[in-house]
Amino acid sequence: MADNTNSNYQDQFFKEKHKEEMKYQVITFAMMIAFTIIAFGLVVGDFSKYLVVPIILVLAVVQVLFQLYYFMHLNQKGHEMPSLMIFSGVFAAVLTILALTTITWI
Amino acid sequence: MSTATVEKPGFGATLWEYLTTVDHKKIAILYLLGGGFFFLLGGLEAMLIRLQLMLPDNNLIGAQFYNEIMTMHGTTMIFLAAMPLIFAFMNAVVPLQIGARDVAFPFLNSLGFWLFLFGGILLNLSWFLGGAPDGGWTAYAPFSIWSSTHGFDFYAIGLQISGFGTLMGGINFIVTIVNMRAPGMTYMRMPLFTWTALIASVLILFAFPALTVGLFFMTFDRLFGANFFVPEMGGNEIIWEHIFWIFGHPEVYILVLPAFGVFSEVISTFSKKRLFGYSAMVFATVLIAFFGFMVWAHHMFTVGMGPIANSIFAIATMAIAVPTGIKIFNWLFTMWGGSIRFSTPMLWAAGFIPTFTIGGMTGVMVAVAAADLQYHDTYFVVAHFHYVIVGGVVFGLIAGTHYWWPLIFGKVLNEKLGKWTFWFFFIGFHLTFFIQHFLGLMGMPRRYWKFLPGQDLEVGNFISTVGALLMAVGTIILLYNIIKTSVNGERSSQDPWDGRTLEWSLPNPTPHYNFKQLPLVRGLDPLWIEKTQGNGKLIPAEPLNDIHMPNNSFLPFMISLGLFITGIGVIFRPDSNVAYIAIIAGLVIAFGSMFIRSVKDDLGYHIHKEDLEEEGAGVE
Known part of the structure; x- marks a missing residue:
């Protein structure tokens, strides 16, 4: 019991x-x-x-x-690695778009 | 299923085994063979370049052929030699270093290899089918767009196919390292080669999509009438340069970081010391990768991005010298006070440090945007990147070859021949490329077919060619060494270098399931801890149990073959309607194989506990 x-x-x-x-x-x-x-x-x-x-x-x-x-x-716990990867990917993508829009297409 | 085979398998059985294997150790051998073949091919092209430039106004080879050779030397060495050789060592070593039985996706691993090989073969078929690409390995528009042969079609399609393979490999290793570490193997206990493999895989994951997109644009421009890079039609040539270098600069770190990892292992092992500043080394690796994405435009200072953009990229580039410097000093401090053995791998590591430092210093020089307008497209740049790529990556790969040969093939390469290789290659390398700094400063432009007499360039170019011949001698000695060792070398002990990491705890030859029982890792350099504080053997972390293994599969070969046939069809579609047959046939083969893979359950097999017990005790 x-x-x-x-x-x-x-x-x-x-x-x-x-x-x-x-x-x-x-x-x-x-x-x-x-x-x-x-x-x-x-x-x-x-x-x-x-x-x-x-x-x-x-x-x-x-x-x-x-x-x-x-x-x-x-x-939730255990998602540290996926979020790290997601944000690194977002960082790389944003940097690319930012640079292309400011340097190339003006 | 019984796994014990007593008799030696015949040639056909061995061939079939390698065509269908999903075992990371055998795939490593395949990568080594494939990458080694393309390394020799790229080397042959380099020799032709140097022989053409040995004498002023030389007519050894024609201008068009020179352009093709020069383009294919760069493309082959980066994509088809260095990348697969890096993957060879990642496959051979990483699962063993983290205490895993295989990579996370064995099928994908095999698919990645076959895609690379078929992509490489497709690219090199261009030699026989109308001419290789001829606009430089960077394939800048408009050279690539207006090039009249099919060369750049082969470039775009071939690299696209092998790029799929690389991307798969990168994802595979991220998942493997994140999820399949043995009990106790925390992130900060991973050997540095595994760390650099992880970071390089992350770079692959983020950098290769840029190449995929760029090649896609190029394919459509060349074969399907698109105008991404055609200014008259509203396109922009500079977009290719940006996209290529957004991929291309991280690519340099994808290559050199694992080489750093090899040196970290070698220096620590042969100095009999723990790696100095382990956490700083890890931090520096991550920092280099992070900076690697913010510096691509330093390849394009002369494009006219404006002073602000140039300054930002110049400063970001110089910042990379900081983590790299941390690494150099940590290697030096690891050696300091160590009991150093100058075996062949250590010799390469010792030769690497000054060589790479020179390459790094010229790197900071070309990072100064204003000065770069002078250096740009001269032999100074050629000298710089050969100092970092050969001095870093190739030295690392050869050091790794000598260091891990006993792990992969069970035999130690001949030390005496190894040292001969080193001295020929090392002296030849510096003879070839050191003088090229000065040729560049004297104004000799890169990629030119010939130089004229009376411009003070004769002596420098002649010395450079002599150096290249010495490097060729070194490579031939290495090949002879490999053949000699394979034919009559003796099987080595399981731990010939007195190693520190898990891969040396396994019996020689490594069983195909790697670890009978997964080991318990008690700290950094787990094997060394057991040698000094335990009985020299790893403590098992689990009871002996059935081991689940994947089945071999021929489908990866068929998928890659299908894409290869489709690729050829796509390239020749503008010439002939017959090409449609190839496109459709290839797609049927590729997607048919994928379909079979999807619907057929392949659950693998088990090695039973009783069989393992019969084989005797493994890890105790």
Whole structure:
């Protein structure tokens, strides 16, 4: 019986944890929808191009991070190596695009 | 399935075994043979270049042929000799150094080799099918676009196919090193060769896509009427240069970092000392890789990017001297106070340090953007990059050949001949290339078919050619040594150099499953720890159990063959409609083989515990 109680504690722990995770997922999902609405709103509303483009880009980056960290579980343990590789790849790609756009195509 | 074979397998069986093998140790031998063949081919081309430039106004070979030879020398040496030889040692050593039974994806490993080989053969077929590429190994547009022969079609398709193989190999080694280390083998306990193999693989993963894209553009420009590099049609020639060097500069580090790894192993082993500043060495390796992506435009200072871009890339380039300097000093401090044995591998390591330092110093010189306008496209640059590529990579590969030959083939190469190789090659190398710095400063441009008399270039070029001949003698002695050792060399002990890392703990010859029981790693230089603090044998980390092994497969060969046939078809499609047959047939073979691979379950086999026990105790 003692074992059973023990496993009950464990169940309880995982239940709490899953609940918390679910909460974060829902919050992120809601925020992503909000972001999308904001982005649409900015385009529909007659704002300056120099305001709209940077905001949309920032929102896009945040959405990608949400996607990676909450929906694709990059925030969990054991994902250090994949995230290191992802960000190194992003670094190499951004550097390339940055250089080509600033040096070559002006 | 019984694995014990008593009788010696016949020639056909051996050939079939190697055509289908997925064993990393046998694939290493295949890479060594393939890379070695192309190394000799590239060397032959180098000899023709030097013989043509031995005398002023020489007419040994024609101008067009000279251009082809010069282009193919560079392309062959970088893509078809240095890369596969690096992969040969990574295959032979890395799984053993981290205590693994194979790489993560044995099938992909085999596919990577066959793609490289068929890509290399395709590229070299251009010699017989209308002329090799003739616009320099960098294939700058518009040379590559307006070149009238099929040469650059072979270049684009051949390198594309072998590039797939390299990319697969790189991914394979990242996964292997991250996931398959033996218990206790933490990142900071990995031998430096494994570290450099990991970082080089990461560089491959990020740099090769740029080459893939560039070659794709070139293929479409040349064969399908696209205009990526044609300014009149809205394209831009400079894009090729950027894309090529975004790949090309990390490529230099892909080659030289594993060579650094070889030297770190060799110097530590033959000085009987732990590597000095191990963590600084790891840090320097990572830093070099990081900087490697931010310096490509130093190949293009004369393009006209403007003073700001030039300055940024110049400073980033000079910054690389810092981690490289850290490495040089750490090697020196490893030797300091060590009990040094000058066996052949150590001789190469000792020769490497001053040679590479000279190459590094001229590197900082050409990194000064303003001064580079003078050096650019002269023999000064040729001298510089041969000092780093030959002095770093080739010395490293030959050191590795001597050092790991007993591990791969079970026999120690002849020491006396090894030393002869070293002295001929080393003196020949400096004779060839040191004088070229001054030829460059005197204004001799690179890639020219001939130079004229009366410009004070005669003596320098003659000395250079004499040096090249000495290097050829050194290489021939190495070949003789290899043949002699293979024919009547004696089987060596399992640990001929008194090694420090896991690969020397295995019996000779290495069993095909490598480790009977995975070893427990108690620190850096695990074998040395067991030698000094234990009984000299590694402690097993697991009970003896069944070992799961992959089956051999002929499909990698067929997939590569299919792509090869398609490649030839694509190249000759503008000439004849018959080529469509080749394209379709090749694609059917390649995708058919992939289909078979996908639908047929191939779960491998098990070596049973009882059979292992019968063979006797392994690691105890």
